[in-house]
Amino acid sequence: xxxxxxxxxxLLRVMVLSxxxxxxxxxxxxxxxxxxxxxxxxxxxxxxxxxxxxxTVTVLxxxxxLAVGGNATSGNKLASCELYDPATGLWSPTGSLNTxxxxxTxxxxxxxxxxxxxxxxxxxxxxxxxxYDPATGTWSVLSSMANAVWKHTATRLRDGRxxxxxxCPSxxxxxxxxxxxxxxxxxxxxxxxxxxxxxxATLLDDGRVLITGGTYLYTSSHRAEIFxxxxxxxxxxxxxxxxxxxxxxxxxADGRVLLLTGESIGNEVYDPSSNSWSTAPAPLEQRFDxxxxxMGDGSTLVFGGESSxxxxxxxxxxxxxxxxxxxxxxxxxxxxxxGSVLLVGGSYTQWVQTSSTSWTGTPAPLATTExxxxxxxxxxxxxxxxxxxxxATPQVECDSASLLRGRGSxxxxxxxxxxxxxxxxxxxxxGGYGNDESLQALRVRSSxxxxxxxxxxxxxxxxxxxxxxxxxxxxxDIFHTADANAPSWQLVASLxxxxxxxGGRDLSTTFTLPAGSLQAIRGAFRRGGSELACTTGxxxxxxDLVFAVSPPPPDSIPPTVAFTAPTxxxxxxxxxxxxxxxxxxxxxxxxxxxRGSLVxxxxxxxxxxxxxxxxxxxxTLTARAYDAVGNVATASVSFTVDRTLPTVSMTAPAIGxxxxxxxxxxxxxxxxTAVAGVSFYANGTLIGTxxxxxxxxxxxxxxxxxxxxxxxxxxxxxxxxxxNSATRTVYTGVGYDATLRTVSCASVGASCDSxxxxxGRWGYEPNExxxxxxxxxxxxxxxxxxxESLDRIRVFTQDGTNFRAGGVVTIEATVWARSTYTWNKLDxxxxxxxxxxxWVPLTTLTPTGSGVxxxxxxxTLPAGSLQAIRGQFRYGNGSGPCTSGAYNDRxDLVFAVxx
Numbered sequence: 092x093x094x095x096x097x098x099x100x101x102l103l104r105v106m107v108l109s110x111x112x113x114x115x116x117x118x119x120x121x122x123x124x125x126x127x128x129x130x131x132x133x134x135x136x137x138x139x140x141x142x143x144x145x146x147t148v149t150v151l152x153x154x155x156x157l158a159v160g161g162n163a164t165s166g167n168k169l170a171s172c173e174l175y176d177p178a179t180g181l182w183s184p185t186g187s188l189n190t191x192x193x194x195x196t197x198x199x200x201x202x203x204x205x206x207x208x209x210x211x212x213x214x215x216x217x218x219x220x221x222x223y224d225p226a227t228g229t230w231s232v233l234s235s236m237a238n239a240v241w242k243h244t245a246t247r248l249r250d251g252r253x254x255x256x257x258x259c260p261s262x263x264x265x266x267x268x269x270x271x272x273x274x275x276x277x278x279x280x281x282x283x284x285x286x287x288x289x290x291x292a293t294l295l296d297d298g299r300v301l302i303t304g305g306t307y308l309y310t311s312s313h314r315a316e317i318f319x320x321x322x323x324x325x326x327x328x329x330x331x332x333x334x335x336x337x338x339x340x341x342x343x344a345d346g347r348v349l350l351l352t353g354e355s356i357g358n359e360v361y362d363p364s365s366n367s368w369s370t371a372p373a374p375l376e377q378r379f380d381x382x383x384x385x386m387g388d389g390s391t392l393v394f395g396g397e398s399s400x401x402x403x404x405x406x407x408x409x410x411x412x413x414x415x416x417x418x419x420x421x422x423x424x425x426x427x428x429x430g431s432v433l434l435v436g437g438s439y440t441q442w443v444q445t446s447s448t449s450w451t452g453t454p455a456p457l458a459t460t461e462x463x464x465x466x467x468x469x470x471x472x473x474x475x476x477x478x479x480x481x482x483a484t485p486q487v488e489c490d491s492a493s494l495l496r497g498r499g500s501x502x503x504x505x506x507x508x509x510x511x512x513x514x515x516x517x518x519x520x521x522g523g524y525g526n527d528e529s530l531q532a533l534r535v536r537s538s539x540x541x542x543x544x545x546x547x548x549x550x551x552x553x554x555x556x557x558x559x560x561x562x563x564x565x566x567x568d569i570f571h572t573a574d575a576n577a578p579s580w581q582l583v584a585s586l587x588x589x590x591x592x593x594g595g596r597d598l599s600t601t602f603t604l605p606a607g608s609l610q611a612i613r614g615a616f617r618r619g620g621s622e623l624a625c626t627t628g629x630x631x632x633x634x635d636l637v638f639a640v641s642p643p644p645p646d647s648i649p650p651t652v653a654f655t656a657p658t659x660x661x662x663x664x665x666x667x668x669x670x671x672x673x674x675x676x677x678x679x680x681x682x683x684x685x686r687g688s689l690v691x692x693x694x695x696x697x698x699x700x701x702x703x704x705x706x707x708x709x710x711t712l713t714a715r716a717y718d719a720v721g722n723v724a725t726a727s728v729s730f731t732v733d734r735t736l737p738t739v740s741m742t743a744p745a746i747g748x749x750x751x752x753x754x755x756x757x758x759x760x761x762x763x764t765a766v767a768g769v770s771f772y773a774n775g776t777l778i779g780t781x782x783x784x785x786x787x788x789x790x791x792x793x794x795x796x797x798x799x800x801x802x803x804x805x806x807x808x809x810x811x812x813x814x815n816s817a818t819r820t821v822y823t824g825v826g827y828d829a830t831l832r833t834v835s836c837a838s839v840g841a842s843c844d845s846x847x848x849x850x851g852r853w854g855y856e857p858n859e860x861x862x863x864x865x866x867x868x869x870x871x872x873x874x875x876x877x878x879e880s881l882d883r884i885r886v887f888t889q890d891g892t893n894f895r896a897g898g899v900v901t902i903e904a905t906v907w908a909r910s911t912y913t914w915n916k917l918d919x920x921x922x923x924x925x926x927x928x929x930w931v932p933l934t935t936l937t938p939t940g941s942g943v944x945x946x947x948x949x950x951t952l953p954a955g956s957l958q959a960i961r962g963q964f965r966y967g968n969g970s971g972p973c974t975s976g977a978y979n980d981r982x983d984l985v986f987a988v989x990x
């Protein structure tokens with residue numbers, strides 16, 4: 092009974108937890124181990140080796156924390172396990188499960204071993220169970236449960252046995268089982284009144300187990316029942332007043348059970364002494380997938396969900412007592428022996444942009460862990476003189492907690508509105524709380540775990556609520572002033588809500604504290620508008636947080652600074668970036684770059700750099716480095732900036748020429764100072780560079796595909812400026828043969844293609860008429876691509892081998908047929924000797940439509956080292972290889988043939 096355990100004893104209990112991520116079932120308080128003195132604040136610790144969600148964490152008897160299984164980043168289930176040592180803040184591997192699993196349960200047994208049951212495996216729901224021995228770091232396989240389940244509950248009873256109830260998958264089960272650690276055996280017990288999944292089981296002070304909610308039927312999820320270990324029977328008790336399909340259940344220090352739905356309604360408290368329910372106040376922040384734990388002082392802390400705030404429930408009153416580092420859904424939670432709370436893994440929403448205006452979010456496991464302790468000195472107190480929250484003495488962190496919640500006097504409303512120094516900036520008055528923009532909290536903390544100090548980097552964190560209407564244009568601007576009594580606001584960062592999303596969000600940035608004993612940050616949360624310390628938007632919220640800063644330790648040692656680029660005396664061109672290194676025993680706060688006495692740029696983060704895009708001529712730059720107390724060091728460098736581009740033009744080979752073998756490619760290049768070199772490119776590929784005039788390289792054309800080749804030269808001067816010549820086209824393998832007076836492929840290959848040489852007829856066709864010796868002229872009537880023309884001839888082997896006597900080849904001719912195309916005919920001829928052609932008729936083909944037609948025919952190559960094909964495209968009747976006609980077009984293609 093409750094009366095058997097005085098409250099003073101409860102306050103000394105150490106909570107030994109076995110918590111399932113998303114399904115937290117606190118085990119019995121250990122009444123034997125006294126609470127140790129509180130340790131200093133620790134806000135972060137080492138990360139897990141594996142990101143995990145839907146895992147379990149268990150505090151072992153030796154104080155270490157065991158993390159088991161869960162979902163991996165890949166989506167697979169994990170068999171790996173890790174141990175956290177609070178003394179070192181480090182994780183180390185331990186023995187792996189025999190079966191990978193997530194959404195399972197873990198229970199610390201009386202002998203210090205850990206029982207793991209069920210869950211989801213990589214291929215199926217599991218009925219298996221395993222037992223972990225901390226002494227050996229190994230798992231042993233036990234006999235399986237009667238049912239394969241996940242999202243079930245496992246509760247250690249007073250006599251050491253473990254009660255397992257319900258679970259998924261559908262159809263959900265009402266079955267219950269008991270595990271006896273002494274014999275490693277399972278036995279069935281009475282079934283629950285309802286099948287349940289994702290329900291909660293809470294051990295009451297008298298040893299009975301309260302079963303609440305879960306996913307069954309929404310009309311039934313408010314029903315509750317109690318298991319009596321003495322009889323093995325479940326008995327329905329007074330139902331809750333509202334749906335508890337999703338909720339958290341935490342036994343309070345006075346024996347009651349707190350049920351949290353994560354919403355503003357449906358939160359209730361069950362009193363087992365009177366078998367009655369009462370409405371509980373809702374937490375200040377709406378949450379999803381949160382974790383709640385009972386602390387040694389009798390209060391309940393709630394973490395995670397879609398809020399970074401930490402809330403405390405004590406005396407039936409909620410208060411925000413701090414913030415974690417950011418969003419963390421369904422974390423594993425362990426209350427350590429020093430009173431701090433370890434948050435392990437969980438998940439966050441990973442946003443992916445699907446279009447310019449649309450994003451989609453999926454849960455992704457976390458590897459990060461953090462260790463949280465609240466001490467009152469970390470929370471800001473409202474300062475009536477300044478009119479804002481203030482941390483009056485230097486702290487590791489300063490947190491506004493709940494002092495800034497809401498906006499103005501109308502939206503929320505916000506306590507002590509407007510919470511800007513001496514009321515200097517009012518908030519917008521439009522909208523409603525939770526639906527429109529509000530800045531909920533500000534937090535500033537040191538990055539190294541020490542109290543905030545001049546010259547130290549701090550992390551600034553803000554919790555905001557975006558609007559469903561304005562989220563796409565919502566931006567949080569962070570400002571800072573070194574003197575909170577006479578503020579001069581300087582912009583630190585602008586943090587847009589990307590992706591655009593209404594509801595709670597956590598945003599953060601970093602900043603190095605300048606000199607000043609009482610400093611302040613301002614959050615200006617705006618819908619649209621500009622980066623101003625005080626905006627006028629009707630939905631905008633402005634809040635200040637004032638905090639004390641320790642002076643830096645005595646420091647008379649100046650920093651060191653040196654240029655790394657450009658080098659002294661260098662000639663540089665284009666966009667020039669000067670870079671410098673700087674260091675200091677207490678830290679460099681900024682590096683300025685000066686020309687003469689004029690500061691051109693200031694950089695607060697290494698690597699320190701200044702980019703010049705317009706300056707020309709001789710330049711002397713000075714780098715001036717500062718530390719936190721104002722010690723200064725300088726360095727200078729002199730160089731010349733040359734922005735005049737060289738000029739370059741190609742001189743060989745001639746435009747449109749046909750080349751073969753090894754060819755000289757050359758260019759002329761000049762510059763106002765000196766040309767460092769000319770690089771030559773063929774079809775975009777570097778073929779060589781010459782650093783001495785006259786600039787030329789050799790180009791080997793062997794192996795190139797027959798056809799046009801694009802050449803270009805690029806000149807670079809001594810400053811690095813570059814310029815390109817105009818491109819010119821030459822031909823390899825195929826080209827116009829001035830002797831034969833038509834297109835020729837001089838080298839033996841597998842194909843020969845006239846490319847664009849034959850396109851058109853009479854005034855349109857290059858080198859017309861493109862017949863051997865020019866002996867057959869084309870017709871001179873008609874319009875280009877309205878009347879007949881033979882535009883292209885291609886010949887190629889069918890098996891990809893080179894042309895050879897006796898080999899079969901295909902002729903493909905591209906013609907333009909007029910609208911009366913049935914009167915058009917293509918006559919094909921071949922000649923074994925292109926130098927003395929005797930034309931042998933091959934075939935006559937008819938187009939199948941007007942416009943472009945591709946007509947083909949096959950034939951066997953005769954003997955002859957240089958052969959030819961003639962295509963005659965004519966209108967009307969005719970005979971012979973050169974039929975007269977005003978619309979007729981003849982073209983010959985010459986190609987080399989092997990034996």
